[in-house]
Amino acid sequence: MSPIKTRREGAILEVTLDRPKANAIDLATSRVMGETFMAFRDDPELRVAIVTGAGEKFFSPGWDLKAAADGDAVDGDYGVGGFGGLQELRGLNKPVIAAVNGIACGGGLELALSADMILAADHATFALPEIRSGTVADAASIKLPKRIPYHIAMELLLTGRWFDAEEAYRWGLVNEIFPAQGLMDRAWELARLIASGPPLVYAAIKEVVRDAEDSKFQDAMNRITNSQLPTVEKLYRSEDQLEGARAFAEKRDPVWKGR
Structure with missing residues (x-):
């Protein structure tokens, strides 16, 4: 079973990370995501993508630590586009909307940061807990201080603390917050608006x-x-x-x- 589900409507592609129980990303999943976003990039009929997670609890916790314990190397082959298929995908000149439907931590938050706009469910929570496992949130360390105030970004990176959707909105990390049942409707509304443009x-x-x-x-x-x-x-x-x-x-x- 594929860890990715796609839905296509006109010029819009919805990409759903669907890997129970938490939508964690192992090497194989990352490679599938890369192929999916590369195909989106190269399809002249597609104009906008939405990336989200299956279920209501997790967007993604990022790297699959259980897979790592079973032999997935953290420096292994993530595939085209790097981890999660987005953050290093060259030439991606089409808008991407992240619809964060739940927990987005570690590499899951980095995946959201790779999008051009971020919508969040009102129950979504965020963190960069890599420090607690003795590693570095590399992509977030590059991106986050450029997106929100430096001292706030450093606090989040250095403490790994959790923060909610309201705080994320306050710092400008997310564009809008919606009740969970309205999140995807808003994501599609925004995607259709963008798809109608030049x-x-x-x-x-x-x-x-x-x-x-x-x-x-x-x-x-x-x-x-x-x-x-x-x-x-x-x-x-x-x-x-x-x-x-x-x-x-x-x-x-x-x-x-x-x-």
């Missing part, structure tokens, strides 16, 4: 944000103006950019074709 613009936004993350402002701007970002150049030469201008002039909704 995919080439989304691709350009993601590449610009990724490229500029560790750059000085002028250096990043120079790469854009010197035609060094492929998605931006594709957008500037696209039918969609002309369509956007025409639709504005004609006072109608644009029809985006992704070309």
Whole structure:
């Protein structure tokens, strides 16, 4: 049985981590997730992905410690995209929404951090407890201090303490909180809104944000103006950019074709 379930509706792909009892991720699961997200990246008909966990208790606790005890090496082959298939997947220029339906700790929180937007059920809880097992939350150590205030990020990394959805929202870690029964409805509502928009613009936004993350402002701007970002150049030469201008002039909704 596959540890991943997918649902496709139009331009939207829902990816559900379904590995009882807790949706923990072992090496084999990570490889399947990588193949799934790579296929999403490469499918021209898909525009938005939602990633969530099965059930109401766990989004994911991250690394499967039981599998590790049985021989899964922590530095083993996670597959394309690295752990969980998202955080190191190159060229992923499509929006991803994480719908956190329960506990998201360790690598599960890192998986959520790999998404572009995070929605949380009101009972969701979060933690980075790696310190208690004598290891480092490597991806979170890189990402978290850039997403929320530095001192808060360091507290969470250094103590491994738990925090709830309200605190996550307060620090800007999650976009919205919903009752559990409404979480996926909201995720799909948001996905449909994004899917109706201009995919080439989304691709350009993601590449610009990724490229500029560790750059000085002028250096990043120079790469854009010197035609060094492929998605931006594709957008500037696209039918969609002309369509956007025409639709504005004609006072109608644009029809985006992704070309």
